[in-house]
Amino acid sequence: MTEGPTITTIAQRAGVSIASVSRVLNGLPTREDTVRRVMRAADELGYVPNSVARSLRNRRTDQIAFAMADIGNPVYVAMVREVQPLLKEAGYRLLIHSTDGDAEDELGVLRGLRERYVDGLIISPLRGVTEEHVEAIVAARAPVVVIGSLPEDMPDGALVDNVRTDSRTGVRLALDHLHAIGRRRIGFLNGPLGTVPGAARAAAYREALEALDLPYDEDLVEVGDFYRDSGARAARALLARAPGVDALMCANDLIALGALDVLREQGRDVPGDVAVVGMDDTDLASVTWPTLTSVSLGSAERGRAAAGLLLDRLQNGPREPRVVVVRPSLTIRGSTTLPEASPGGAR
Amino acid sequence: MTEGPTITTIAQRAGVSIASVSRVLNGLPTREDTVRRVMRAADELGYVPNSVARSLRNRRTDQIAFAMADIGNPVYVAMVREVQPLLKEAGYRLLIHSTDGDAEDELGVLRGLRERYVDGLIISPLRGVTEEHVEAIVAARAPVVVIGSLPEDMPDGALVDNVRTDSRTGVRLALDHLHAIGRRRIGFLNGPLGTVPGAARAAAYREALEALDLPYDEDLVEVGDFYRDSGARAARALLARAPGVDALMCANDLIALGALDVLREQGRDVPGDVAVVGMDDTDLASVTWPTLTSVSLGSAERGRAAAGLLLDRLQNGPREPRVVVVRPSLTIRGSTTLPEASPGGAR
DNA sequence: TTGTATGCGTTATCAC
DNA sequence: GTGATAACGCATACAA
Numbered sequence: 001m002t003e004g005p006t007i008t009t010i011a012q013r014a015g016v017s018i019a020s021v022s023r024v025l026n027g028l029p030t031r032e033d034t035v036r037r038v039m040r041a042a043d044e045l046g047y048v049p050n051s052v053a054r055s056l057r058n059r060r061t062d063q064i065a066f067a068m069a070d071i072g073n074p075v076y077v078a079m080v081r082e083v084q085p086l087l088k089e090a091g092y093r094l095l096i097h098s099t100d101g102d103a104e105d106e107l108g109v110l111r112g113l114r115e116r117y118v119d120g121l122i123i124s125p126l127r128g129v130t131e132e133h134v135e136a137i138v139a140a141r142a143p144v145v146v147i148g149s150l151p152e153d154m155p156d157g158a159l160v161d162n163v164r165t166d167s168r169t170g171v172r173l174a175l176d177h178l179h180a181i182g183r184r185r186i187g188f189l190n191g192p193l194g195t196v197p198g199a200a201r202a203a204a205y206r207e208a209l210e211a212l213d214l215p216y217d218e219d220l221v222e223v224g225d226f227y228r229d230s231g232a233r234a235a236r237a238l239l240a241r242a243p244g245v246d247a248l249m250c251a252n253d254l255i256a257l258g259a260l261d262v263l264r265e266q267g268r269d270v271p272g273d274v275a276v277v278g279m280d281d282t283d284l285a286s287v288t289w290p291t292l293t294s295v296s297l298g299s300a301e302r303g304r305a306a307a308g309l310l311l312d313r314l315q316n317g318p319r320e321p322r323v324v325v326v327r328p329s330l331t332i333r334g335s336t337t338l339p340e341a342s343p344g345g346a347r
Numbered sequence: 348m349t350e351g352p353t354i355t356t357i358a359q360r361a362g363v364s365i366a367s368v369s370r371v372l373n374g375l376p377t378r379e380d381t382v383r384r385v386m387r388a389a390d391e392l393g394y395v396p397n398s399v400a401r402s403l404r405n406r407r408t409d410q411i412a413f414a415m416a417d418i419g420n421p422v423y424v425a426m427v428r429e430v431q432p433l434l435k436e437a438g439y440r441l442l443i444h445s446t447d448g449d450a451e452d453e454l455g456v457l458r459g460l461r462e463r464y465v466d467g468l469i470i471s472p473l474r475g476v477t478e479e480h481v482e483a484i485v486a487a488r489a490p491v492v493v494i495g496s497l498p499e500d501m502p503d504g505a506l507v508d509n510v511r512t513d514s515r516t517g518v519r520l521a522l523d524h525l526h527a528i529g530r531r532r533i534g535f536l537n538g539p540l541g542t543v544p545g546a547a548r549a550a551a552y553r554e555a556l557e558a559l560d561l562p563y564d565e566d567l568v569e570v571g572d573f574y575r576d577s578g579a580r581a582a583r584a585l586l587a588r589a590p591g592v593d594a595l596m597c598a599n600d601l602i603a604l605g606a607l608d609v610l611r612e613q614g615r616d617v618p619g620d621v622a623v624v625g626m627d628d629t630d631l632a633s634v635t636w637p638t639l640t641s642v643s644l645g646s647a648e649r650g651r652a653a654a655g656l657l658l659d660r661l662q663n664g665p666r667e668p669r670v671v672v673v674r675p676s677l678t679i680r681g682s683t684t685l686p687e688a689s690p691g692g693a694r
Numbered sequence: 695t696t697g698t699a700t701g702c703g704t705t706a707t708c709a710c
Numbered sequence: 711g712t713g714a715t716a717a718c719g720c721a722t723a724c725a726a
Contacts, residue, residue, distance in 0.1 A: 702719105
């Protein structure tokens with residue numbers, strides 16, 4: 001018995017037709033006696049239905065994919081962590097795609113939807129939704145949820161929902177806070193301007209300064225990558241150019257880590273000399289010393305929202321596209337509050 | 348055209364049989380002219396093969412599942428991060444199961460293999476491989492790789508490989524190091540003894556002490572959970588009971604974080620007064636202050652090994668079960684080295 | 695080289 | 711209620 005039992009095997013053993021077997025297994029009304037015989041045979045054979053055959057017939061896989069740039073990134077981990085149990089609860093399995101933020105890879109995933117190996121997709125395109133992304137989304141007849149920004153003019157009939165955050169407001173919250181604690185020379189360590197978050201945060205920084213009546217000073221801005229070592233390099237450059245800076249706004253937590261490294265290395269007190277704010281409010285923020293004040297962009301909530309929208313579409317059928325905007329918030333920690341405010345005071 | 352094109356659609360359009368279409372699409376020898384017509388029709392129709400139908404026919408899904416306790420745990424993230432690209436490279440998609448370390452959930456995944464929705468499985472059972480696990484592994488005719496310990500007496504014919512680490516040696520490395528830097532009263536903050544790592548590390552701690560000719564002192568041992576707050580509670584209790592402790596061996600990095608919190612709160616210098624060693628060498632270890640010396644159990648390497656074993660089995664067919672043991676190593680950082688040893692005062 | 699026919703394992707539609 | 715049978719979309723043995 002190297003091949004597994006099928007409904008045919010059961011039918012033979014129980015002396016009934018495969019139709020009856022299928023009915024029994026699916027709980028359709030059947031005569032008592034037939035039910036017993038089928039159940040017994042299935043039990044003895046250790047029958048388990050073949051999910052592939054069922055999928056082919058039912059035209060659904062009970063699988064959902066989540067495509068992100070990098071599963072190692074704490075932001076995505078936070079999302080997956082929320083998405084997984086929701087899907088499981090609803091009876092779906094979860095597939096993970098790591099795209100490295102490569103647009104071609106993302107397109108591959110979107111186009112792959114036509115293979116019908118999943119019933120829906122959550123995707124977070126790092127560099128934005130291009131014309132080609134849109135085409136692929138329209139061509140895919142499976143529902144898609146895009147985490148991030150989406151063009152205003154999506155074609156009608158696209159099965160797509162959108163979850164986004166508002167990093168503009170996020171940066172604003174951070175700068176307001178820094179201003180409130182007396183900082184006036186607020187530097188900005190950003191990620192690549194070619195990425196959606198990078199571009200948005202750059203604009204947001206300018207706007208926030210303006211709103212606070214602070215001058216925009218090119219010397220206070222440094223662009224690097226969204227990593228720790230890159231953040232360190234950027235911080236070093238900025239501090240060399242503008243030694244008088246009294247706060248550093250960082251475009252994500254990893255950059256902030258790099259900044260903290262450099263400030264410690266240079267013997268500058270945080271937050272005494274320089275206050276530091278990160279972004280994403282990842283698990284790392286509560287681990288550093290001092291702990292890191294960070295703008296939360298609601299990663300967990302975005303994950304939940306994305307899963308919710310997709311499941312709703314899968315369960316309740318077509319409807320107008322929806323957009324969920326998750327409001328940012330500021331989690332204030334040690335890197336922007338003076339020591340006397342942090343009990344225990346062990347420094 | 349609400350339904351997608353199939354080989355039948357193409358066959359009609361190209362004026363050939365579905366067999367020819369299939370042949371062309373699979374690159375089998377075909378007349379030049381036929382190839383052109385089929386390709387053209389496929390192209391015009393935007394044909395994409397249905398992966399479910401193909402799976403049913405080919406008896407393979409090109410999918411592999413990875414079941415772990417918690418996708419939020421940095422150890423598993425490190426593994427997934429290695430596994431994902433290897434599978435992708437080999438043409439497999441990755442499914443993620445989060446089991447919460449629940450044995451029933453784990454069994455569900457193992458038994459689910461009989462549904463044939465994946466070609467293979469990597470699983471890391473948190474509380475060990477029970478009799479029932481073994482049964483399910485044998486019953487599943489898909490290859491399985493177990494990360495963690497596996498019973499010696501697996502039944503013949505089980506398609507299972509094993510990747511494990513050697514936490515005994517790991518703990519030993521840590522205690523040798525602590526001893527070498529002059530520590531003699533080495534406390535131990537462990538996780539639940541009901542878990543495989545918890546039990547192994549408890550035994551390893553005793554052994555290591557013995558090897559170093561240090562007495563085993565119950566007051567120096569505290570058992571909690573593998574989390575930060577639990578680690579903090581445990582550290583607090585241990586420090587109250589044994590104020591003279593000069594080092595803390597922690598059963599994982601999260602526990603060590605909690606310990607660092609408490610030590611800072613109590614104004615005890617790390618490593619001056621108390622040295623701290625974590626375990627797993629997660630990303631967090633390089634973020635804390637002081638940075639955390641930690642025993643690396645080779646998470647990344649274990650992930651790679653697991654993927655490698657599974658792929659080998661899928662590609663080269665049956666063979667004897669294999670065991671890969673990943674050797675632990677010690678990454679020495681600030682929590683066990685005195686300040687003067689760390690140049691620039693920043694690590 | 696090409697077409698016909700069959701099967702992969704299910705579900706569902708019919709007659710009976 | 712039950713059984714024969716037709717899909718689902720694809721790949722292939724076999725005959726032409």
